Amino acid sequence: MTYDLIIIGAGPAGITASVYAARKRINFLVVSMDIGGQTAWSGDVENYTGYQFITGPDLSAKFEEHMRTYKVNLKEGEKATKIEVREGVIHVRTDKGEYAAKTVIVASGKKSRELGVPGEREYKNKGLTYCATCDAPLFSGKAVAVIGGGNSALDAALQLLKIASHVYLINITPSLGGDAIMREKVQKSGLVTVMNSSFVTSVAGDKMVKAITVKMAGKEETLAVEGIFVEIGLIPNSGFVKGVDKNAAGEIKVDAYNRTNIPGIFAAGDVTDVPEKQIIIAAGEGAKAALGAFRYLNQSR
Amino acid sequence: MNKKVTVYSTPTCPFCIRAKQFLKDNNITFEDIDVSADHARAQEMIKRSGQMGVPVIDIEGKMIVGFDKEGIKEALGI
Structure with a gap:
């Protein structure tokens, strides 16, 4: 069977697109690894209109609840691996199956950027983590390293300096970025060693992380740490979409109607080159993409 | 029969919630x-x-790492 629309992703963009698609009575399918996307990972949200304050998980739950008020055909826990157009039909391959549709909305979001150094994969969740909010409390009394120099790295360092014995902040640029107020707090703390112009070369340990090796001014130094928090930004989940135009960061280029360069393929949210990555913007872009797909379907009938 | 379930979590972890x-x-x-x-x-x-x-969910001795919905369902038989 050929769907009218397949939505890939169920973060704010994908879920909003599905609500709009359901209300337009489009015959559609949602394929997603998870529900909520980065919103489910977020701490406090204070800038989603209508909620003065809500936590990320609660807002995700609200999104999901809204989507499920409609009979949405959802394939959860499925990862899209390929999109190709054959004889005017778009085929979406996943790790569990293949589906065909007249239109697709790619709303697959972003994921944490990895360091790409030896030891990183082996020690993931064995002392090395990409979610400081989740795992920081497990490192009380331990020496830890935070990698990065932006707001998320500063935020992780601030959480950790309350509990860790020492925090190394390893920043690749010559000075810390992020908000001044957070930078000052980190710099004032006697527990944090800021290492600017430095980068990680390897992670080592036995069963769990024991050390990190850092290169600074051409010299390598090994620091004894039991925790490593990687906070070096995000990359778009766009690798599985071949043939669409992307910018240098790998974000899918869309026009004002969320169209990509391939007819029938739309994109929305953080996976696109739309400026400002915000929950409310992703949601709005999801709505636009669904309406764009609806218009496209009507015109091609 | 109810299975014994233990959730190891932190209060700040979204997936634990x-x-x-x-x-x-x-x-x-x-x-x-x-x-x-x-x-x-x-x-x-x-x-x-x-x-x-975190989270780690222990279902009758079977350890499930992360919010693995399918794994949890399978272990619980629901």
Whole structure:
């Protein structure tokens, strides 16, 4: 069977697109690894209109609840691996199956950027983590390293300096970025060693992380740490979409109607080159993409 | 028969919150361990699961790492 629309992703963009698609009575399918996307990972949200304050998980739950008020055909826990157009039909391959549709909305979001150094994969969740909010409390009394120099790295360092014995902040640029107020707090703390112009070369340990090796001014130094928090930004989940135009960061280029360069393929949210990555913007872009797909379907009938 | 379920979590972890909500929605009773407050149980979790990420959900001795909905459903037989 050929769907009218397949939505890939169920973060704010994908879920909003599905609500709009359901209300337009489009015959559609949602394929997603998870529900909520980065919103489910977020701490406090204070800038989603209508909620003065809500936590990320609660807002995700609200999104999901809204989507499920409609009979949405959802394939959860499925990862899209390929999109190709054959004889005017778009085929979406996943790790569990293949589906065909007249239109697709790619709303697959972003994921944490990895360091790409030896030891990183082996020690993931064995002392090395990409979610400081989740795992920081497990490192009380331990020496830890935070990698990065932006707001998320500063935020992780601030959480950790309350509990860790020492925090190394390893920043690749010559000075810390992020908000001044957070930078000052980190710099004032006697527990944090800021290492600017430095980068990680390897992670080592036995069963769990024991050390990190850092290169600074051409010299390598090994620091004894039991925790490593990687906070070096995000990359778009766009690798599985071949043939669409992307910018240098790998974000899918869309026009004002969320169209990509391939007819029938739309994109929305953080996976696109739309400026400002915000929950409310992703949601709005999801709505636009669904309406764009609806218009496209009507015109091609 | 009700299976014995233990959730090792931290209060700030979004996936822990979602995992516990999922269990509640399915009327599963469970013991909730805050590993940020209970150091001994944190060590127990690390030893038994061989890793340090939360949540860890112990269903009758089967350790499920992360909010793996399918894994949880399978272990619970729901």
